[in-house]
Amino acid sequence: MIPELAHFLCVLGFTCALALGGTGFFAAKFNQAAWLLAARQLAVLQFLTILGSFVLLDISFLRDDFTVQYIASNSNEALPWYFKASAMWGDHEGSFLLWVLVMAGWTGAVALRGRSHSIDMHGYVLGVLGLINAGFLLFLLSASNPFLRAFPLNPTVGMDMNAILQDYGHLVHPPFLYLGYVGFSVAFAYAIAALLTGRIDAAWARWSRPWTNTAWAFLTVGIALGSWWAYYELGWGGWWFWDPVENASFMPWLAATALIHSMAVTEKRGAFKSWTALLALLTFTLSLIGAFLVRSGVLTSVHAFAIDPERGVFLATIVAVVASLALLLYAFRASKLRSQIAYRGISREMLLLANNMLLTLALAVIFLYTLYPLFYEWLTGGERTSIGPPYFNRAFVPLMMLLAACLALAPLSRWKRTPLALYKPVLIMLVVSAVLGLFIPLVYAGALNLGVSLCVAIAVWIVASHLAELYRHRRSLALSFVGMNVAHLGFAITVIGIAMTSGFSVSQDLRLSVGDEVQVGERTYLFSAIRNVEGPNYVANQADFVVGDVLLQPERRQYTTRNTVTTEAAIRPGFTNDLLISLGEPVGVDAWAVRIQEKPFIRWVWLGAVLAAIAGVIAVCDVRYRRLRVRELTAAQVAD
Amino acid sequence: MKSKSAFTPLRAALWLPLVALVGLCIVFFQSLGFSPRNVLPSAMLDKPLPEFSLPELSSGIQATHLDMPKEAFLLNVWATWCFPCREEHPVLMSIAESGINIVGLNYKDEDAKAVTWLNTIGDPYQLNLVDRTGDYGVELGVYGVPATYIVDQNGVIRYKHIGPITDEDWEQKLSDIFLSLAKKQARA
Structure with a gap:
């Protein structure tokens, strides 16, 4: 009975998602407050039904109900209870149920938080989220159903969980990763709403930034957990392999990192508008492409799920429909989003532009390298090839070093124009950092390694310039400023970790x-x-x-x-x-x-990542996001 | 005076992301139609091994197809950085013990590590070709390590196995293919 009830709730969730799509768009199009209320309630209902479905299926896992096909193939009665619970997302079907649960969770959160929004903005955002999740749920119910019974009924002891997944890492790594991946759907929906309403302004940026930051923080932790887990569970001391699946999670991360920075310019200077919208669309598109690459089996990887061509077709269709509609809308509407900006000397805009260009370039390289085997196979009509980690490192590391060098100038740069005199202390710090960079590795390892020295020097430079700036502003620290500084310090710590461990292992x-x-x-x-x-x-x-x-x-x-x-x-x-x-x-x-x-x-590799994720959350707590709500709320009350 | 933004792209450029996506989706859909991943691409099957001149691991001397065994053999692609290769290693040892020739292709690896590996856990290979750059691997169509090719006495590729060979793989499938090649050779 329990799996059937779970199945039923999931179908109910699907109808909620469809209805949410309809009511959201209707409310937005015709400016109907009552319909928006209905959409918000549907969003919460959708979350509750899918949560119910998820919990019930997990209970079936705990009860060893091996009459369910998916449980029989992925669990075993001898497993400890916590691994039975996490065996749920050990394979394609269950992990996709987790995916739609996370999607419904984000949608519900958007429904509850967006009180200050205008009706059309909120309606479109909820409508887009509802339609996307309807697509996911349709895929789950038709081509990846985890609730089906095995007929004829022949209860066994279960095929057992994939041995590598029997670990605490598997309890937390996929949930964090999905919270990140799927969370970018919110930024995506905001970008669609902006294109539909023609409004990308400071208010829009303040609404969408906290969601993007939060999702980014989750994905950062998810990737760090994956790396840490690979390090101790795969057993041979590697922590990053440039495996297609790792890249599938890393590409949205790079795009989102660029997006976070581009949103800052959009909020503060009203610039980069159409670029910000495009990045928001691309980030979630990359999440979808990642899901396709991982779950369709077109690329060979250590993470491969069970392969079924029907699934690949369905997922490719989701990518094609969602992304092409979004980009079509972008092509028609983006020219309406005008930005005015002037660059004079070194300004914060300039540095953020450099940041976006470097991150996008790195993203493009990783994208091409990851998909190269696929393109090659397509061009040659079926021949295969592969690209090893050295290719990735050769292209990626120099780009990141350039990015790091720009980063040292970041904290004291000003909007519009930075007086050059401000940079004097940074140049002194550069000299000191260069010396420290040369000596720290030399003292630690007793050997000279110029690559490591260069990385450490730049990282020390970043740390010095950020700490100095934090100290200078110590009396009036806005949380978003603290967040930025801590995130950058985290980046520097990760750079030191990567350099030292690569050089002196x-x-x-x-x-x-x-x-x-x-x-x-x-x-x-x-x-x-x-x-x-x-x-x-x-x-x-x-x-x-x-x-x-x-x-x-x-x-x-x-x-x-x-x-x-x-x-x-x-x-x-x-x-x-x-x-x-x-x-x-x-x-x-x-x-x-x-x-x-x-x-x-x-440890520094992951420590830096965790610090950056915490920083993302600190920035979200900034008072201006709350002030906005209070102000809009009073405005709304006055209007009432 | 503010200069007009260089960042508002031309209207035509706004269509580029869509065009790129459509192209990408075409590749996605078409690549789904290709054969399952564990089958040798038809382009390489029943073709001779691509020409090569690669250094031999222990001696450092250049080896060519003339140095290959004169009877059917396994060509095993491996590397010390490859985790499944470690699991495959004992199986290769027992295959080698049964008198079958195995040629190694040490793929994108470091010589010193490879030599240490073989000295420590045993060497199932008759000889080992070194493919430092992975170029020969590309010619062979290697896209994952480990991979094993069954090559007949004339140097023609007859089968490709992707992933580590397990005992079951060998007993139930590969040994039959291998033995049938050996029989053909005996008849000839």
Whole structure:
């Protein structure tokens, strides 16, 4: 009964989404306040029905209802309860249910928060969100239905969850990622509403900026979690692979980062208007393209979901319909969005323009490289090729270094024109940073690496110029200013982490027997024991390594139902250095393949990202977004 | 006086995003029609291995197709950075033990790491070609590592397996294909 009820609620959610699309557009077109109220209630109802559907299906997971096809293929009775719950989004169907739930959640939030909006703006935004989710739900119900029973009924113990997903990372990584991806639909809907009403002004920017910032913060955390999870769960110490699926999440992130900055210009200077609208459309389009690439199987990836050509056609259709309608509207209407701006010397506008150009260029490169195998296959009629990480790094790293160099000038730049005298202290900081950049890596590693030195120098420069500016404004700190500074500091910290870990990681593949002692880097590792251990649904070899006074226990697990092997690296995390040991397969009679690694500053990569995400939320709390609401509310009350 | 914005694009340029999207969607729809991903592209099947002159891993001497085994063999594409290659390794070891020739193609890797890998966990390969740039991989149509080609005694590609070979893959499928090639050779 429970899966059927879940199925029914999901269908109900679909009808709500359709009705929301209709009422939203009607309210906007004919300026009907009563219809807008109905649309807002429908948005909340849509969220509640899909939440109900989601919870009920998850309850079926917890109850081991293996008569449901999707549960039988993705869960197992021996799993601990929290993995049963997260097994729900371990494969395509369930993860897409999470996707539509998140979409309905954002829609509901927009319905509840947008009280200060004009009727037409709010109506269009809700209508667009409703129609998009109707498309998603149609796809879910027709081509990826997770509620179907397996006929004939033959309850088994379940095929088990993909072994790599049996981890805490899987509990949080997909939800954060989807909150980010799907959250950009709100900026998308605001851009459509702006094109339909012909209004992109400071008020529009103040309405849409907090949503964009929030979604961006979620995606930032989601990507960082994914990287951290790959680092310890895939077991071999890598943290970014330029895999198509990683790129699928990184491209919307780059576009959204550009969007956040472009929105600032639109809000403060009334400029970049049509560019801001285009970026908002592109960001969500990239999310959709990402979903297509990941779920259709046209690109080979470690993340591949089960492949079904019918799904690919459906998802490509969603991309084609949603994005082409949006861009058609853009082509007709964008010329109405006039901006007036003048550039004189180095101004904040100039720096933000440079930021947007560099980010867009980086996005274009990653887009072309990611899709290159697809284009190649298309041009040659079916031949295949691949592009490795070195290509991505060669193009991406220099662009980011240029961006970082511009960033150091950011905090003290002024709108319109920055007096050149302001830059004097920054140039002094540049000299000091160059010296520090040269010496910090040299002192840390005892070796000179010019690439690392350059990165560290620029990062230190960013930190110095931002801290100086924060200090100068210490008596009157607006939250949005704090947010900007903290986000930029986060970026600098990530740059330091990436530079140090890329430059000074130590890695050795060894063949060790119990009792062996080896030296890697400056530390001695003693392989003291190995034993068999048994988990709920796996058996494992567990090794003991003694490093100083630390005991590290890497495992090699064999999951019994699907007969898959995972490597559980043992990590001693450290603020400036991680030690990481992975246990490979047995070699010969009593020896084991072992990889021992030192990963300096790896934590900084994620620390910076988390800091930036927090900064995004700090900026959203800025008083001017609330003031706007109060002011508009009083205006509305006066009108009443 | 304010100069007129250079940032208001020409009206025609506003259509460019749409044109780009339409082009992209055409590629998307067409690529969905291509064969499933684990089948060798027909262009390479039953064709000889592309010509090559690549250094051999342990000796550093250039090897060409003349140095290939004179009977059917497996050409295995691998790298130390490739996680599934590690899982595949024991299977390759047992295939090699059964007397079948395996030629390695060490793909976009570092020599020192590759040599250490083989010295530590065992070397199933008769010889190892080094494809530092990945150019030869492109000619072979490698788009994921590991990949394994079955090549007959005349140097003609007969089959391509994508992803790590598991024991089941070998027992249920690949060994049959391989043995049928060996039989043909014996008859000839």
